[in-house]
Amino acid sequence: MKKYWRIVWNGITPSNPILILAIGLCSVVAVTNSVQNALLMTFVFSFVLIFSEIIISLLRKVIPGDIRVPIFVLVIATFTTIATLLSRAYFNSIYEAIKLYIFLVVVNCIIIGRAEAFSYQNSIVDSIFDGIGMSIGYGWVIIAMAAVREVFGNGTIAGFRVFPASYSPALVMILPPAGFLILGVLVGWLEFTLRKKKVKK
Amino acid sequence: MNKILKLTLILGIIGAISGGALAAVYKVTGPVIRAQDAKTLQVGLSEVFPGDYQFERLNEEFELPDPVVQIDGAYIVKSNKGIVGLVLQVTSPGSQAPIKMLVGTKKDRTVSGVKILESLETPGLGANASNPDYYVDKENKLSFLDQFKGKKISDNFIPKEDVIAITGATITSDAIAKGVKAAGKVTHNYFKEMEGPE
Numbered sequence: 001m002k003k004y005w006r007i008v009w010n011g012i013t014p015s016n017p018i019l020i021l022a023i024g025l026c027s028v029v030a031v032t033n034s035v036q037n038a039l040l041m042t043f044v045f046s047f048v049l050i051f052s053e054i055i056i057s058l059l060r061k062v063i064p065g066d067i068r069v070p071i072f073v074l075v076i077a078t079f080t081t082i083a084t085l086l087s088r089a090y091f092n093s094i095y096e097a098i099k100l101y102i103f104l105v106v107v108n109c110i111i112i113g114r115a116e117a118f119s120y121q122n123s124i125v126d127s128i129f130d131g132i133g134m135s136i137g138y139g140w141v142i143i144a145m146a147a148v149r150e151v152f153g154n155g156t157i158a159g160f161r162v163f164p165a166s167y168s169p170a171l172v173m174i175l176p177p178a179g180f181l182i183l184g185v186l187v188g189w190l191e192f193t194l195r196k197k198k199v200k201k
Numbered sequence: 202m203n204k205i206l207k208l209t210l211i212l213g214i215i216g217a218i219s220g221g222a223l224a225a226v227y228k229v230t231g232p233v234i235r236a237q238d239a240k241t242l243q244v245g246l247s248e249v250f251p252g253d254y255q256f257e258r259l260n261e262e263f264e265l266p267d268p269v270v271q272i273d274g275a276y277i278v279k280s281n282k283g284i285v286g287l288v289l290q291v292t293s294p295g296s297q298a299p300i301k302m303l304v305g306t307k308k309d310r311t312v313s314g315v316k317i318l319e320s321l322e323t324p325g326l327g328a329n330a331s332n333p334d335y336y337v338d339k340e341n342k343l344s345f346l347d348q349f350k351g352k353k354i355s356d357n358f359i360p361k362e363d364v365i366a367i368t369g370a371t372i373t374s375d376a377i378a379k380g381v382k383a384a385g386k387v388t389h390n391y392f393k394e395m396e397g398p399e
Contacts, residue, residue: 033323063215064208067212070212071211074219077219085223089229089233
C-alpha cells in the first residue's frame with residue numbers, strides 16, 4: 001500500500017507534471033481563466049490519462065519499441081474521441097463548455113509523456129495509481145491558477161461574485177501572459193519549499 | 202522486410218481495434234447526438250424568430266455575398282398570413298474555429314435575432330458573445346447579440362462603428378458582424394426576387 005501511495009504522491013508534488021516536469025504548459029495557460037473550465041479540463045484529462053495508461057500498460061509486451069509512439073497517440077486519440085462522443089450525447093452542457101479543451105487533450109504532452117515514461121514499463125495497477133497521482137497533481141495546479149486568474153480577471157470565483165460589481169476586472173489576468181506569470185510564481189514557490197526540505201534532511 | 206511486415210501488422214491490428222471501439226461508441230451515441238442537434242436547431246429557430254411561426258427548410262443554393270461566410274441552410278418563416286421572414290444558418294470564421302450561427306430577418310428588412318449554435322471562442326473573451334449576461338452596453342443592459350435586433354439589414358455592421366465590439370475580442374465581434382451582414386444581403390436578394398420587379 002505504501003508503494004502505491006508513493007506513486008500517487010509522486011504525481012502530486014515531487015514529479016508534478018506542470019510545476020516540476022514542466023510539460024503540457026500550453027493547455028494549462030489556455031484553460032486556467034476560470035475555475036469551472038479548470039475543473040472540467042481536470043475531469044477530461046483524468047479520464048483520458050487513466051484509461052490510456054491502463055491500455056498501454058496492458059499492451060506493453062506486444063508493442064514493439066519502434067512503433068510505440070504512434071500506438072500511444074492512437075490510444076490517446078481513441079479515448080479522447082470516446083470522451084467527446086459520450087459527453088456530447090449525455091452531458092451536452094458540459095460538452096459545450098469543454099469542447100475547446102478536448103482538442104488540447106489529444107496533444108497534451110503529459111499524457112504521452114506518462115505513457116512513455118511510466119505505463120510502458122510498469123504493471124497495470126501501478127499505472128492506474130500513476131494516472132490518479134498525475135491527475136491530482138495536474139488538477140490542483142490548474143484549479144489554483146484558475147482561482148487566482150478568475151478572481152482578479154473577472155471578479156468571480158467558479159461563477160460566484162466575490163468582488164462587487166463595481167470592480168473593474170484586470171483583463172490581463174484572463175489573457176495568456178498572466179497565466180505564465182502565475183505559473184512562474186507557483187514553480188518558484190514549489191522549488192523553494194522542496195529545496196528547503198532537502199536542506200533540513 | 203519481415204520486421205516491417207510485423208510492425209505494420211501490429212499497428213494495423215491496434216488501429217482496427219480502436220476503430221472498432223469508436224464505431225461501437227458512435228453507434229450508441231450517434232442517434233442521441235443527432236436528435237440533440239435537431240432540438241438545438243428548433244430551439245434556435247424559435248429564439249431568433251420568437252412567436253407562433255412555422256419553419257420550413259428551403260432547398261436553394263444562394264450566391265455568397267462574402268467569400269469567407271458560408272450559408273449552410275435556410276428556413277422560411279411562415280405565419281397564418283404567409284411568409285414573414287427568413288432564417289439563415291451561416292458559418293463565419295472565428296478566432297479559433299468557424300462560428301455557426303442563425304440569423305433571422307423579417308420581411309421588412311430588419312434583423313429579428315441572432316443566435317450562436319456552435320463556437321470555440323476564447324472563454325472569458327470571445328465566448329462572451331453568446332453569454333446573455335455579458336452586456337456590451339451596460340446602461341441599456343444590451344448583450345452582444347441583442348444589439349443586432351431591429352437593425353436594418355442594409356447597415357454596414359462594422360464593429361466599433363455601428364456595432365459595439367466585445368472588449369479584447371475583435372476577431373469574434375468581426376466574424377459575427379460579417380455573418381449577419383452576409384445573411385442580410387442574401388435575405389434582401391431573396392425577398393426582392395420573390396416580390397418581383399416593381
